[in-house]
Each structure stands twice: as structure tokens, then as C-alpha cells.
Amino acid sequence: MSQEEYKNEDERIKARLKQKSWNEIRSNDSWAIFKIMSEFVNGFESMARIGPSVSIFGSARTKPDDKYYLLAEKIAEKIAKAGYGVITGGGPGIMEAGNKGAHHGGGPSIGLNIELPFEQHYNPYIDRDKNLNFDYFFVRKVMFVKYSQGFVVMPGGFGTLDELFEAITLIQTKKIAKFPIILVGREFWTGLMDWIEQTVINKYENASPNDLKLIKIVDTEDEVLDVIDSFYKKYNLSPNF
Template sequence: MMFKRQQPLTRNFPTAKESAQVQAEAEPLGKYDGPESAYRLAFTDTDFLLREELRPVRMQLELLKPEMVQQEQDIKATVVIFGSARIPSEDKARAGLALAQQSQDPAAIKRAEVQLSMSRYYEEARRFAAIVTRASAERAEPLYVVTGGGPGIMEAGNRGAHEAGGKSIGLNIVLPHEQHPNPYITPELCFQFHYFGLRKMHFLMRSVALVCFPGGFGTLDELFETMTLIQTGKCRRRPILLFGREFWTRLINFELLIETGMISPGDEQLFHFVESAEEAWALLEREYEQAQAGLTRKDK
């Protein structure tokens, strides 16, 4: 005789969420409610989770939370945009120059003129992100723009994707000086990190390309870690685009590195210089098509 189950099986034990809810709704317990009490559930006890010994658990949480959320949001392929937080939009740069000219301070005027010149990179990052978002929207696996979530070039990347009607990701970091996420990140894809290493890991985990605009120490750190991982074979090769040949060749003497044997001939081919959003996207499309063609040949 077959046993027929009339109702679906329920969990044997309450979920952690249910237990936390029971604890939150429980009547006060007097002396066991105080800060010195160890009565709280371990996973709801913030003071416990922030103890020095719990660092491995916190690191695991920073790995898991963005990973699980992106899986739920079906984010499979990304284009990462690196660049300075200090590069303003053209509108802001022009407003800054007007103020500097009113002050008649030559040094302030010079700084404002440089800011206006650099603002072209903000506008290129904005246009590039919009092109990526629109062009890949109908693909089986759309490309999503990822930035560090702050102002400047990061804002431009998220803004371009937002203006194109797409989602984008922001990977913010807690810094000694307060930094708010820019207003263009998709809210459910706006993350905050404590550990730089895990944040940089998430930049690379889904990336099919990295696009690097002018920037300072943080941008250089992100760029060179990526190139080191590719050079040493620790991660798969992917296109790295450097926006602005003049900036990058003045900043880094790549030829000297080859001449002195600090890098091998051919290592300079890990990256490409580009000058416009359209040029960058055309290069990525070629790389993408070649990669897909290679996969097809292997399948045969």
C-alpha cells in the first residue's frame, strides 16, 4: 500500500530568521537584556560579530553577499570602469572655472582649467557606459557596468548606464573620509565593503573587460593588480583598455620596463590605448566576437 502525503513536509526546525524574530518580539528579560549579557543569538549580536577573532567570518560575508545578490539578479558578465573620483562632469568643471575666474587667483584658475580639460574623460566614461548598456541589452547575457560606486569617473559610468535604461553595479568602500554612493547605481546592486582585497576580487569575478580612465593611487592599484594576475596566469586574460594615451604614457614609461627587463616583450600587449567611447566599444566587440568564434571552433 502506497503512503500518500496529504500535506507538504515542513522544516524540522525553525529558520534562523524565525528564531531572530522570536527573540526580537520576546518580553524583556531584565538583567539578560543589558549590553553585558551573552544571551543574544550569536548571529544577531553585532558586538560579537565585530570581534577581532571573527574577521574570517566577516571576510566570508563580504565574499558571499555580493556574490549571492548578483546571482539572484542574474548578473553574469560585467564591464568594469576604473578611474579617478576627482574628475568632474563638464558642467561642474565649467562652473568651477567661472568661480575661479571671479576670484582672479591665477593658481585657482589654472587648477580649474586643468579640471575642465580632464572633464572630457567623465563625458567619455558616461557615453561608453551608455553604449555598453544599450548595445548588449538584447544579448542572451547582457553586459553590466561595474564601478567603485563613488563620484567622478565612477559616477559617470553608473550615470551612463542609468541614462540608457539599464542596471549598473557599485562596489563602494568604507573610507576615513566619508564617501556616499553616487545616485545612479541600481539600489539592489549597491554594495559596501570594508576589505579592499575582497572588493577588488568582486571587480574581476564576472568581468569580461576592464576600462581604465585617468586616476591616482587607487586606480593604479586596481589596474596593476589586474595586469599582474593576467601576466602571471592567476586569472583569465581579458581586454584592458586605457583611455588617453598621452596621460598613460606620460605617467608610466612602459618602454623603460621592457628595455630594463622588468617586463617581458609582449607584456605591453596586455592593454590597448583608446581615445573615445566608440573606439573602446568597437575594440571590445572585436575581442568578444573573436572569443565567441574560438569557443565555437572548440565545440566542433
């Protein structure tokens, strides 16, 4: 039974708890491997053609007249004009603002879309050949971190926090290179960063003070580009131009 065929959440939970026969497992779970594999192959082949890019994360619920939507659009346009591609989750809100700015800036505008029961639909500012669709969150997340050379995190909800901490964890554990992580909006992020420093690090010692050095908090599009450009100059790299 597919997700859309469940009548309600109770039915879905009961189905997950039901003891499956070996034939059911083999016919459903095992064959899903090929669908997962196809998403990885398509993602790798499509994303490998794109040059240095920056991922922009943020809420799908942000309205077009919100100050953070307008700021994300300016950030993405500036990033694109500097020669970088822009990768978003492909949906509305901050994602749309990111793709819109990249489109206006003349740079690659990539959308990694996913089917969700609410919020998600692809926005019209993604390049026609760079709109990828995924069924699996974990495949989509691999594409974000494998093909991004920087992460710009706008205000958002649980999905945005998940993407932020995924990037921090992978850099902290040296699974990916130490690319810049930029939090935009001091009024939004300062409370979280204070809690991490005072509670997670100082009180419980569950992380290292050095981990905070991975993160920059800014308020403007110029600050975002300064962080990204400084990183590239430090390693004598250049973007797409």
C-alpha cells in the first residue's frame, strides 16, 4: 500500500507495525533498492556537470514580501553574479527566492525537489535542465552536501535545522571538506548559537568550542559574499568564471 492509499495516520502506523512475510519484504523492501540506486545515478550524473555552487536552505513557508525572502533573493543574485551556482530544495519560500535570485543573476539555478504531503511544489525559477525530483530525503541530502562548496542558511523550521546540523556534522567528522556555513539573520540564530555555546559546549561538554568556528552569522548579502570569497581566496580557488 502506497503512502497516498492510507486512510489516516492510525492506519499507516498499524501497517508499519504489522509483521510482514518474507515474500512481502522481498517484493517491496528489496526492490526499493533499485529505485534508490536510480535516484543516486540520476543525481550524480546531473549534478556533476555543474561547477562550484552554494546551497541555500530556509523555510518553504516564507512569503514573497517577507524581509528574509527579499534578502535571500539578493544573496542568491550576488552569488550568481560572482560566478557560483545556487542550489535549493526547489520549492516555495526561501527556496524560490534563492532560485529567483540566481536566475536574475545569470548563474546556474538548481532545484532538488521532493514530494511532500504539504508545502512542496517546484518553483518556476529553476533552470529547465536542473530541476531534479527525489522520493527519498537521504538521497536528496547527499546531493546537497556532495555538490556544494558553501551553505547559506536562512531562517527556517525543522527541515532547515536538519540540513544545517547535517552539514555541521559532516564537516566536524571530516566526511566532507570544511566549506563555509553562513547563518543569515542574527535576530533568528543568536539564541540557538548561545544555547549551543553555553549548554551543549560549556555546561555538558558535548561538543568542542572549535566547532563554533565552522559557523559565521551575518545580516547582509555583502557579508555572505565576503565569507564565500574569502574562503575561495584562502585556497587559491575560483568559481565558474
